[in-house]
Each structure stands twice: as C-alpha cells, then as structure tokens.
Amino acid sequence: MTLEPDRLGRSKRDLAGMLRELRLQAGLTGDRLAVRCGISQSKISKIETGRVIPGLVDVERILWALNVPEDLAREVTALARIANTEWQDKRTSWRRGMEKRQTELKALESDAAELRYFLPAMITGLLATPEYMHASLGHSVGDRTAVVHRKIERQAVLYDESKAFTFILTEQAVRWALLPPLAMGVQIDRLVSLSRLPSVRLGVLPLGRFLSRGPMNTFTIYDNRLVTVETFTGRIVFRDPKDVGRHREIFDLFEEAATFGPAAQGVLADWAESFRR
Structure with missing residues (x-):
C-alpha cells in the first residue's frame, strides 16, 4: 500500500469501517472487544465511527484480540499508518x-x-x-x-x-x-x-x-x-x-x-x- 496524497483522507474512513467489519465478523460486541484488547469501550466506538484515529499500537491490539490472519493484519496496519499521516x-x-x-x-x-x-x-x-x-x-x-x-x-x-x-x-x-x-x-x-x-x-x-x-x-x-x-x-x-x-x-x-x-x-x-x- 503506497502513500498517495489523495488517499490520506479516504484511509481514515476506510480504517474505521474495516475495523468495525472485522469485529462484526468475529461475532464480538464493542464491550467484549474492549475487554479483550484493553481499550475502553467508548474509545472502540469512537475508532469505529471515525471520531478517533487509532495509532498503530491500538490497531495491533485490536487485530490481536480479533485473531485476524497475518496477511490481512498487515494490510490493516498499513492502512492505519496512512490514516495517521497527513x-x-x-x-x-x-x-x-x-x-x-x-x-x-x-x-x-x-x-x-x-x-x-x-x-x-x-x-x-x-x-x-x-x-x-x-x-x-x-x-x-x-x-x-x-x-x-x-x-x-x-x-x-x-x-x-x-x-x-x-x-x-x-x-x-x-x-x-x-x-x-x-x-x-x-x-x-x-x-x-x-x-x-x-x-x-x-x-x-x-x-x-x-x-x-x-x-x-x-x-x-x-x-x-x-x-x-x-x-x-x-x-x-x-x-x-x-x-x-x-x-x-x-x-x-x-x-x-x-x-x-x-x-x-x-x-x-x-x-x-x-x-x-
């Protein structure tokens, strides 16, 4: 995934939507995910609605809690890096x-x-x-x-x-x-x-x-x-x-x-x- 200026704004929305979709696929509520990854439920909600851009550490904790396959985790991590760049x-x-x-x-x-x-x-x-x-x-x-x-x-x-x-x-x-x-x-x-x-x-x-x-x-x-x-x-x-x-x-x-x-x-x-x- 490359750092293209016109992609930076979209990546924030893409990241929020992808993390929410991964949680739903795992069959977890926001509360359950919060307990698993040690992030507050309110912050999980803000991340999934795009109100908070998570750093790489938070994204890695969420991906680990959701047991995301390695290849997909790399893709989401790359997206998170772009989302944290302006x-x-x-x-x-x-x-x-x-x-x-x-x-x-x-x-x-x-x-x-x-x-x-x-x-x-x-x-x-x-x-x-x-x-x-x-x-x-x-x-x-x-x-x-x-x-x-x-x-x-x-x-x-x-x-x-x-x-x-x-x-x-x-x-x-x-x-x-x-x-x-x-x-x-x-x-x-x-x-x-x-x-x-x-x-x-x-x-x-x-x-x-x-x-x-x-x-x-x-x-x-x-x-x-x-x-x-x-x-x-x-x-x-x-x-x-x-x-x-x-x-x-x-x-x-x-x-x-x-x-x-x-x-x-x-x-x-x-x-x-x-x-x-």
Whole structure:
C-alpha cells in the first residue's frame, strides 16, 4: 500500500469501517472487544465511527484480540499508518493564504514544550532575519510582507523559558547564500545571538564530519507526538508513535554528532566572517 496524497483522507474512513467489519465478523460486541484488547469501550466506538484515529499500537491490539490472519493484519496496519499521516500541499496553502500557515505553526509552537528542528538545507523562520525571510519566500504566491510580519511575531516564542528548542543546522543550511554576502553575515550573527538564549540549544554539523545517515529532509518534532517533514511541494505530518519515534532516533543521531555551545558559536562566527571578507 503506497502513500498517495489523495488517499490520506479516504484511509481514515476506510480504517474505521474495516475495523468495525472485522469485529462484526468475529461475532464480538464493542464491550467484549474492549475487554479483550484493553481499550475502553467508548474509545472502540469512537475508532469505529471515525471520531478517533487509532495509532498503530491500538490497531495491533485490536487485530490481536480479533485473531485476524497475518496477511490481512498487515494490510490493516498499513492502512492505519496512512490514516495517521497527513499531506499538506503548498498550492492549497497559497490558496488559503500563506499567513494562515504561520498561524498554524504558532499554535503548534505554543502547545509544545520540547521542539526539535533538523535543518539540512535552509535556516528556519524562527531563526531568520527579515531579509532572509523575504528571500526565502521568493517563489511563493501571496502577500509576502504579511507572512514576514507573522514570522517575526512567531519568534517571540524563543524567549519563553518554559520551552526547550533544539536546532541542528548543517553547514550547507547556514551558508546557502540566499542574500548578498554582508546580509548573510548578519544572518549568521543572529544565529550566534539566539544560541545564547536560555531556551535555545543550537548545534551545527560542518561538512566533512562522518555520519552514517544522509540529511534527507527538513523535519520538526513537536514533543513526542507529531512530526512535520518538508518537501518542495508540501509537507507530510506524521502522528503515529512509531513514525515519531523513528524521527526522534534520527534526530538523536545528528544531535550526538553536532557541535553546540561556545564551539558552535565559534564556527558560526568564522562562517559569518568568511561572508564579510
């Protein structure tokens, strides 16, 4: 079963209907199934009516309780993984207005206590200067000034000491020249400044450092409940605990290899100076 964007919405309804049909075929009531798999009857009801999207762990418990054959269980599990994934294409965001996306990001940042950003290609808006923001929106449609204003407003969350931000940037992300040299120097200086905030831990991965994995995609982990992955044409949102956990493992690998603190600030200062020269 493949991850096709137009299938994501249907998969939620398909999963609910399939789990209900499997229960009926097994001759069990919702109460009996709840007892067998250790999930409340009310949650079983919400899963079967599509009001709750079950994670893979819940689906596996239900399938085990229903004694579903292995081949069918794999099919249902694949469907559950798709149901816990959301595709958000950029064209839709442009039609809705890009500033609305900023409002959604602000809500995600407000709700989370621990936020982790892996940035292999570009500097994220939370760390960007207004000039860099404008440049990064060069291929977008809509009112860029309004979007930049919302991005600047979002940066206030970095000063919230009840939160913990970890940013890992590759050398390519930091040194990709979206701006003229002097402006890039200012942008990198800002990274150094923000890295000194109590809530911010900022690491860098210089080119040439050995790593067993390549920097495939930009991704953000909100607590341990949700991951967003960026592509050229949109973003994928993962909510299943297994997908979130896998991204956390990858992030931990990059975090272990990254340079933080004064050493990272020294590396960034050298890169800023190279632009000024």
